[in-house]
Amino acid sequence: MSIHVIKVPDIGEGIAEVELVAWHVQPGDVVAEDQALADVMTDKANVEIPSPVSGKVIALGGKLGELISVGAELIRIDTGDVAGHAAGAAVEERTPPAAAVPAPIAAPTPPAPLKMPAPAASAAVAEAVEKPLASPAVRHRARELGIDLQHVKTTDGRITHQHLDALLTGKSAGAAQGKRSLYEQRDDEQIVPVIGLRRKIAQKMQESKRRIPHFTYVEEVDVTEIEALRAELNTRWGAQRGRLTLLPLLMRALVLGVQRYPQVNALFDDEAGKLIRYGATHIGIATQTDNGLVVPVVRHAEARDLWSSAAEVARLAQAARNGHATREELSGSTITITSLGALGGIVSTPVINHPEVAIVGVNRIVLRPMIIGGAVVPRKMMNLSSSFDHRVVDGSYAAEFIQAVRGYLEHPATLFVE
Template sequence: MGTHVIKMPDIGEGIAEVELSQWHVKVGDLVVEDQVLADVMTDKAMVDIPSPVHGKVIALGGQPGEVMAVGSVLISIEVEGAGNLKESAAPAPVKEAPVAPKVEAAVESKPAAATAPRPAAVCQGPMVAREADERPLASPAVRKHALDLGIQLRLVRGSGPAGRVLHEDLEAYLAQGQSNASAPVAAAYAQRNDEEQIQVIGMRRKIAQRMQDATQRAAHFSYVEEIDVTAIEELRAHLNEKHGASRGKLTLLPFLVRALVVALRDFPQMNARYDDEAQVITRLGAVHVGVATQSDVGLMVPVVRHAQARSLWDSAAEISRLANAARNGKASRDELSGSTITLTSLGALGGIVSTPVLNLPEVAIVGVNKIVERPMVVKGQVVIRKMMNLSSSFDHRVVDGMDAALFIQAIRGLIEQPATLFVE
């Protein structure tokens, strides 16, 4: 028997240390080649560390939340043969899962036709006891299937190699659960005194740090305006009816992206980044719109690049593609960086008003609230109109209040008179 030592890999880009986010194995576990051993976090990505060998875990090199230097010992595995104890080999290639850039906590509402997850399954079928933070072996497709079914994957017994959870295991779990669906409800009313402490590590730590950094460094101020979206919703419905089958369905987001692009022609100071250390404002000709998107691994802001050069359907397709990539953990670093202004929407959960946090080093973020039908007075008559608020924030260090108000009013005019979106 020998020992195979896996060292903390060099992620690249000059990174000297990374945070150990989560272990997926423990001492004594048998592992197989390509099984994910741990997650580590860099400033830009969550990285899976797979096993290059079959063997038994004999030592772990750190605790979750610990910052480890590149090249330090991550894990030791007992293997057949001589191992690599004296001459450590480079680990197997790592797989990136994107991390949320500096963004405000919001959900992009409609760009992708993603299926909403079902409520968590009440009754369990064939079960296996795992720790709350233990991640079972399963393919991305199986994980997505479990999410859609509302099943906690850690409770499912896997029948595949090394306990890997298969699609059949999910169906067996669900079928067994349905046969036991008459669980008593008395426990829901029982008194509880239990407590749970959750360590803030990994992606949640990065989000917390970036949120705190944004609110401490920038002088936030918000401006809220209501917009009549009746006309643009009618236009959207008409275009979907006429071209939806051939070009794809349009949500409100590509119209908002178009409104941003047109309004920024007169307000270039909003399409900018502020380097507060160098005291330099950089205004950009290209409009790269970040679209805040919620995913299973955290908040992300994929970037619609060169939005000023895209048609409605081109923007819609790109928003959908990027949102799907972010939610499936396949968005690249380039797709998650480089935005010049951010659009964030809580969709049906948008409420009346929100106060979005800037995506530094940007100086403006436009937040979209929900659409509601309300009686409004139009030309002396009370009529039902579709109304929506824009709740937007700006960096008051470089954006004056008057300019922010005029910018939002420009967007309002474009949305309320949608033909002007396309008049050059």
């Protein structure tokens, strides 16, 4: 037996410990080199730890949700029989099967069962063949709960959140999916561990509300003209450059607004007692994923045109939702935009992304009757619900900033005038 000990790697940026959020293997599993062993969570991102060797897992170094120090033992792998497994697999592949001799066939016969390669040489192939059907959200939740999807029984082969709920409540999946009476009494409970990204979100929100005295300012904006401009741009250039949403236009208005009011494009180090204003505008885009809220960052928005901003937002959102966004892509913002899209409501009170000092919230667009020039006319209206750090941003300053953004949106030609 030859034991290889894998330790928690130094991920950099002064990180001393990580949270264990998922095991991809269990004791007794045979793993191949570069196969994913575990996921750990840093302050900013999920990091996958691959195996540097092939062999059999003999011990795991922690439970889900535990904080593990960098350099601590993560997993032990026995590499002693790897060569034997590989040699056996090679001999087996070279030996022709007995049924390989042609013979007359009177009637169609079922195909022979698929013969899987030796585990040490092809664990990835076996995983691909036997991997249960489940969405990424279901897989992530199962990892957080410590549920092995291989052991979840279904009628159609696809695992859903209801099957996980059924396991948590001790009931069968069929009962979980069955219809309930409208007035049926329920006494079931669910215990959902708050670990991984969800724990980081909770800690971040708590820190932001604890350390920052929030001041929220709401203003309505007539977006009729800028929506007309967006429609015209999409008609002319959508096929070649991609279709625009309102977001890149709002980002442009934000860039111009912070140039006039730089106090809101800043980070406040309250421990050192200093405010750092930035000439660059690195806009965080609050993005909802199946695993929780993350904030990928569009860097140097001041140097991007509308289509460049739109493309970067789309790229970052896709990376965030797939869980592939890097630490660099999830950090370094100087001001954040948050939106609930069609669910945006009338008013919200967004939480500032600490240590930033401002966040601009977008509510949904509604068609409302407005009085213009003494006449009642239909206009597309939208509220901006924005929060500011009242320690360094005064109320009047915040209001002036939002009024400037409003002016750019209501008179969209000014977005492109030097």
